[in-house]
Amino acid sequence: MIYGAVKALAGTLSICLLFSGTFSYARCSVDVVIVNGRVEHAPRKGIVRVQLVYPNQKMGESGDVTVEGGSFRIQIPFLTQSRAPGLLGIREKCDRKPETVVVALVEDDQERDHEYDHVSLDLAKDFEMADPSAYAPRSEILLHGPASTHPIR
Numbered sequence: 001m002i003y004g005a006v007k008a009l010a011g012t013l014s015i016c017l018l019f020s021g022t023f024s025y026a027r028c029s030v031d032v033v034i035v036n037g038r039v040e041h042a043p044r045k046g047i048v049r050v051q052l053v054y055p056n057q058k059m060g061e062s063g064d065v066t067v068e069g070g071s072f073r074i075q076i077p078f079l080t081q082s083r084a085p086g087l088l089g090i091r092e093k094c095d096r097k098p099e100t101v102v103v104a105l106v107e108d109d110q111e112r113d114h115e116y117d118h119v120s121l122d123l124a125k126d127f128e129m130a131d132p133s134a135y136a137p138r139s140e141i142l143l144h145g146p147a148s149t150h151p152i153r
Contacts, residue, residue, distance in 0.1 A: 027092055027094065028079060028080045028081035028092060028093075028094035028096075029080050029094065030078065030079055030080070030133070031077070031078055031080055031133045031135065032075045032076065032077045032078070032133060032134045032135070033050075033052060033075070033078065033101055033123070033127070033134075034073070034074075034075050034130060034134055034135065034137070035048075035050050035072075035073070035074050035075075035076065035101065035103055035137065035141065036071070036072060036073040036136075036141065037103075037137070037140050037141030037142055037143065038070055038071050038072075038140060038141075038142055038143070039067050039070055039071070039072065039105055039142075039144070039145055040070070040142065040144050040145065041144060041145035041146055041147055042070055042105075042145045043067075043105075043116065043145045043146060044107070045107050045108045045109065046066070046067040046105060046106070046107055046108075046116075047064045047065065047066055047067065047105075047106055047107075047108045048064065048065050048067060048074065048103060048104070048105055048106075048143065049062065049063075049064050049103075049104045049106055050062060050063050050064075050065075050074055050076055050102070050104075051102040051104075052076055052078060052098035052100075052101060053098055053099060053100040053101070053102060054096070054097075054098050060078060060098055061076050061077065061078050062076065063075075063076050064108075067105070075134075078096070078097070078098065079096065080095065080097065081093070081094055081096060082094065082095050097123060098123050099123055099124075100120055100121065100122060100123065101120075101123060101126075101127070102118060102119075102120050102121075103118060103121065103141055103143065104117070105117045105118065105143040105144070105145060116143070116144065116145050116146060117143045117144045117145070118143075119141060119143070121137065121141075123135060126138055126139075
């Protein structure tokens with residue numbers, strides 16, 4: 001009796017594993033937006049916040065990086081799958097990409113973030129393909145912090 005229950009459980013788990021592998025296999029790639037540049041007059045606790053924005057102002061992936069030595073570099077990966085896969089992935093579309101990349105210089109304060117500068121970049125105009133799956137800015141991104149290292153509040 002116990003042997004039969006274990007055998008049935010093993011069979012059920014095998015079928016679940018088989019189908020989970022079939023349906024979770026993504027045929028669409030993960031691309032990356034590379035954002036790098038400089039900060040003039042970086043605040044003491046300065047971070048650069050990057051937000052990907054999709055059509056219809058839908059917010060997507062984001063990330064933060066600490067400003068080090070007046071410069072920054074961050075990579076934001078995103079899945080290109082734009083339509084949920086159908087049975088066995090037949091109807092999958094892989095054309096999803098952000099329209100806009102928002103880059104902001106903020107001071108990381110525990111009470112609140114103070115934004116010093118930001119730029120909104122158009123992915124089609126302001127970026128180029130660095131390789132088949134990576135978008136890099138056509139020119140260096142320059143953000144400006146306060147003239148002194150202490151923010152005016």
